[in-house]
Amino acid sequence: MAERRCVVAFFAFASIAAVLAYLAPEEEFLGGSYKLLYLHLPLLYISLGSLYISALLGIFSAREERYIGISFKFAVTALPFALANLVVIYFFERATWGAFIVSEPRFYFLALSYGMLLLLLLLHSLKERRLLASVSALLIAVNLALYLRMRSLDTWQLHPGGVGMPLEMRLPVVFALAAFLCLYYLIFKKLER
Secondary structure, eight states, X not given: OHHHHHHHHHHHHHHXXXXXXXXXXXXXXXXXXXXXXXXXXXXXXXXXXXXXXXXXXXXXXXXXXXXXXXXXXXXXXHHHHHHHHHHHHHHHHHHHHSSOOOOSHHHHHHHHHHHHHXXXXXXXXXXXXXXXXXXXXXXXXXXXXXXXXXXXXXXXXXXXXXXXXXXXXXXXXXXXXXXXXXXXXXXXXXXXX
């Protein structure tokens, strides 16, 4: 029953997000391609959030075995969102600049983060809890250090400082995030079976 409600909620939130995205004004610098952020941001939040949750549960799995299965489910569920995010980034860059650009620090950070997600999945397949816990702790520390380093750089080519997002441009992100969370829940529940 909960899954059926989640499917209905997914379509409701996705429909509202699509209408709001259509009605939202174009961004001053990036034009209509800016609306791809309504997909990119929720995918980013969910995939990176799942990476951190999976790694944290991986750390806890050294003491209690029950966390290893949950950690694995978070990592597996994050994969389609991570891949979809990379596809959206590709189309955003092609639409905005006419080429796929990988020289931007945020893209490096994202590529490394998703590489860490794949490493977590590999470690889960080895079924070595202590190794998973140690590497998970290291991954979180390295990822946070990379994030802080990236935030200190001024060369954010793909995210110019003048780009703003008034309220009417933020609402589609909220509803898209709600829709993607419903989809995330459905995928996560399928893994439990």
